[in-house]
Every structure is written in C-alpha cells, then in structure tokens.
Amino acid sequence: MTAKGAPRRLTVLNAKGGTGKTTLAVQLAAGLARRGSAVLGDLDPQGSATQWLRSAALPVHVGEDAWRAQADHVVWDCPPSVEHPAAQRALRNTDAVLVPVLPSPLDLWASWRLVEAIRAEQARRPALRAWLVINQLEPDSALSTAMHEALREFELPALRAVVRRRAIYRTAALQGVSVYDLGPRAQAAVADIEAVIEEMQP
Secondary structure (H helix, E strand, O other): OOOOOOOOEEEEOOOOOOOOHHHHHHHHHHHHOOOOOEEEEEOOOOOHHHHHHHHOOOOEEEOOHHHHOOOOEEEEEOOOOOOOHHHHHHHHHOOEEEEEEOOOHHHHHOOHHHHHHHHHHHHHOOOOEEEEEEEEEOOOOOOOHHHHHHHHOOOOOEOOOOEEOOHHHHHHHHHOOOHHHOHHHHHHHHHHHHHHHHHHOO
16 A cells, blocks of 8 residues: 555456446546556456557556556556456455446346455455445436445445546547546546545545
8 A cells, every 4th residue: 555545456347348447447547646656557458448548648558567567556457357367367466446337236236246256355365455336327316226225235345436427538538648637627527536546545
C-alpha cells in the first residue's frame, strides 16, 4: 500500500464482457496517477486499454511488461474470463480486486463463479481485499430493490460508490485520454471515480 492507502496492485476483473471493465480500469489508473506514479497493465488479449490510451500520458504495459511494471500503483485490466491464465495470475498477485457489475440482478448473478474464485484466494491470502462496484448506472436513478437484495446474497461487499453511465467516457475513449483530462465537463465522472478510489482505502 502507498501512504495514501489505495491498493498498490489493483485487479479489475469480471468473468463476462460488457460490464465496462476496461473503462473502469483506465479511469482508476488515471485517478491513482494523481496520488503517485501509476501504470495500467493491459492483460486483455483484445488490447482495448492500449488502444484507448494511445494518446495519454498514462503508461500502459502489455505482455510480460505488465507484470514487471514498477510504480506506486499498478492497475491490471484482465480478460473477461476467470479461467484465463492472465486473470488467474493477476488474482494470485494482487492486493485488491474490483468486480464491476451492471445494475441488474441477472448480470450480478452471472458473477457467482468469479466470486467463488476470489473467496478461495482470500482463504489462501486473508489480506486480499475485494469489492463489487455497480457500473453504468443510469444518471439520476437509484438501485432497484431487487438489486439491493441480490447484492446481499454475495459474500463480497459492494462499494457504496457507484459509477454512472455517462457519455463523457465515450468522448474520452475517442480522444485517447481519461476523464481527468477533459476539464469541467467531466467533473461528475471524475467525482464517481474519486469516490470509488476513496472507498477502497482502509
């Protein structure tokens, strides 16, 4: 851990695609870079994070370089499969795991197998921290009663902070930057990411 308390090695992982995993990993790496040196480890064979940050100052490491990266914070964007060797390696070597889930009980229940893998790793390494985080929640909407009930069924805690669906993330991707680089128009998105980072600190 750094002096700020945020994870030094953070793994963003989900067993299915379409949950906004790469978007969250990119933004978290950018936010952590405001607290110390930070790099993004792109472990996903699709290379979406690498393509996204082609114009940004935030370093992106791929392949074996992702494991050797030296920085105050390393964020690993994993493949959408808990069985993938890179995902398993990240899980074995990380300080914390963040699991983005869509605001739908069906999408959340699809993460059961991943949660079981994380709990098994926590049994081996009790210091490993892990959370669910609601991603792509519609602006100005609240979680449904069904979603709250579904969250309570999981053994992983859910962050109080949520990341809302915002067009500014698409703008950032098109420009090859993070929302931190887009000034006042991205203020609400930055606030979402900052809330997630702050809540991950012990």
